[in-house]
Amino acid sequence: MADSVKCVTDALLRKNILHCAICKNLLLSTPVMLVENVGNLCSTCYNENFLESKCVQNTALEELVTTLSYPCRFRENGCNHWSCSADLLDHEENCKFRSKRCPMHAITLCTWEGFPVEFVGHFLNCHGEHVINFENSLFFLDITFDDEALIKLLVMKNIILLLKMQLSLGKNKLLYIVCNVKDDDNSNFDYSVKHKGNSDNYIKTRSRVVDSNYAYKNLEECDAVSVDLVSLRQTVKVTNRITNIFKIKTYDTPVHYIGERMLQYFECPVCKSFMKPPIFQCQSGHSICNTCKPRLEKCPTCRAAFGMTRNYSLEGLTAGVSYPCAYHDFGCMLSLSPIDISRHEAVCPYKPYNCPMPQCTMSGTQDVIINHLHDFHADYVLQDASNEARFSDAKHQGYTDTFRLSDTHHSLASYNHILDRRILIEFDHIFRLTCKRMNEYCMWAAEVIGVQSELKLNFVYEVSIIDLRRPEKRLIRTDYCLNEMPEDDLFKKCIMFPNSILSAYSHNGMVSFQFKIKKGIKV
Missing domain, CATH: 2.60.210.10 (Apoptosis, Tumor Necrosis Factor Receptor Associated Protein 2; Chain A)
Known part of the structure; x- marks a missing residue:
């Protein structure tokens, strides 16, 4: 727009010729009504109050208003935008200089x-x-x-x-x-x-x-x-x-797999994961993954019934497609064939896992879980090894505790339910330590939480029963740490001491023990 035209528009604006006499806004909406002893009114301000007044539609001004371009009303805030009346309202609604x-x-x-x-x-x-x-x-x-x-x-x-x-x-x-x-x-x-x-x-x-x-x-x-x-x-x-x-x-995020466009045809309509054989279809031909099919009675797309019909054509195409790891959102860059990616996902180091505390539904990668444990289960976290101590067994002293050994005053029903769980963070891993005390036995077990790589470090846990009267007298047992498992299975593979033996190390009915995690060997 020429500077001379802008100057004319500015002059009209300064004289309020282009503004509503009541609301002072630009006369951008029609009709524009010229009311005696009031002035030009916009379509919003002209209402039943002026029906008895002498007025006329100012068509000449309407045409002038639609012909000119105007500055944004936030010009004083720094906006230099000019546009016609039809576009000005949209601009002002989204103007970055609008508070x-x-x-x-x-x-x-x-x-x-x-x-x-x-x-x-x-x-x-x-x-x-x-x-x-x-x-x-x-x-x-x-x-x-x-x-x-x-x-x-x-x-x-x-x-x-x-x-x-x-x-x-x-x-x-x-x-x-x-x-x-x-x-x-x-x-x-x-x-x-x-x-x-x-x-x-x-x-x-x-x-x-x-x-x-x-x-x-x-x-x-x-x-x-x-x-x-x-x-x-x-x-x-x-x-x-x-x-x-x-x-x-982001656009600078690398593409981690081949055939990205082709993969969209393998997306399950329910869970949005990429379908791998077996792939099923409804009576109308809509496909669904093997995980979602058992949970649905009817097709989510057309409501047709599901049978056992397989989509063999789509399954055949999967052989030529590289699938991203299911945990690519967590940082895994691998893409493999359907068979190989399923094997990889079982041991993927980016696979999230659940919080090791019972009844907690939080899930995430290792760093997320560690932060979560400190924020929400701090009373159960025993130790967070420092960076200096992570590579020295001598500095990993585990933890020591005492408990009262079973006696005749405890009922079998109550003593069988004494269960103590603690979380130990050592060697960049999370361990769940569980101690179960019964009338005849005391049992200890350690589980490694999370997924490790195929070439992993084995860890062992050591339980030392200490004679409080003579600390140099100890009863020591060592076993391999277990993978995460249900409690019933856990205590079938644990370290177990008969209470009759523990009584020889007790003092005034109290037994002291030390629990320690050590590195094993690579396998």
Whole structure:
């Protein structure tokens, strides 16, 4: 636009010729009514109060208004945008120089209002407890049904995003969006979310990071991702907590597998995992994976019945496809044939596992579980070895404890249920130590929590019974640490001492023991 035309427009604006006489806004909506002794009114301000007044539609001014281009009304804040009347309202609604209220207002009643460029600094200073710093494009977020809505600022290196999540229990929906917080950031990141409950199953959703305008809108007004809570409860056994595993995929993230476009045809419509043989199909021909089929009576796409019909054509194509590891969202880069990837996934070092404490449904990688143990089960964590001590057996002293040996005053029913669990973090691994005391025996067992590589270190645990009167007198037993297993199986393979022997090491009915983890040999 020529500078002379801008000057004419500015002159008309200064004289208020182009503004409504009542609301002072530009006369961008029609009809424009010229009312005697009042002036030109927009279509909003012209109402029944002026029906008895002398008025006429100002068609000449309407034509002039639609012909001109106008500056953004946030020009004083630094915006240099000019556009015609048809586009100006859209621009002003999303103008980065428009002051906006903090999105946390709906949750914490925050009264801050400012420009989007100032928002990140405000959030970090005033809402630091709602900031998630994460690496490797992956982070975990647990929500409960008591959390109706939450907002988190996601920070990863030079990427800053805003997550808005809301449970709509009335509509049985979990809604969320991830958006940019910078107006000048045009990056369109993809992301996926795995929603987990109390089972190994999960529901996976995918979407794109939306622009910064959605950070200031209500989720009900946005095209948010929607997850059906009924399906979520049935599929992943959700009770009161949902674990959401977010994976942000940037354009500089390498593609870890071949045939990415082809893989979309192997995506299960229910769990969103890639189907591997056997692949089943409904009577109408819609395919479903072998894991989801037993849980469904009808096809989720067309509601047709399932039989035992296999999709052999699709199964045949899998031989030419490289499948990403199921744990690629956690950082695994491998892609292999269907048979080889299944073998790898059984021992993948990125495979998440459950919290070792009973009744806890938290799951995650080793670092996530360690942080979780310190945050929520600190009373049961015995030791977190320092970096200096991790490679020296001499510095790994385990822990020492005492207990009262069984006597005639304990009933068999009550004493059989004395169970003591502790967590020991040693040699960069998590160990669950369990001691069970019975009327006739005392038993100790150690389990290695999590998945180790195929060429792994074996660990042994040592139980020393110490005579409190003569500490140099000890009864020592050693055995290999076990993989994680149910309690009934655990005590079939444990270290066991008869109480008749332990009594020889007791003092005033008290027995002292030392529990230690040692490195074994490579196999």
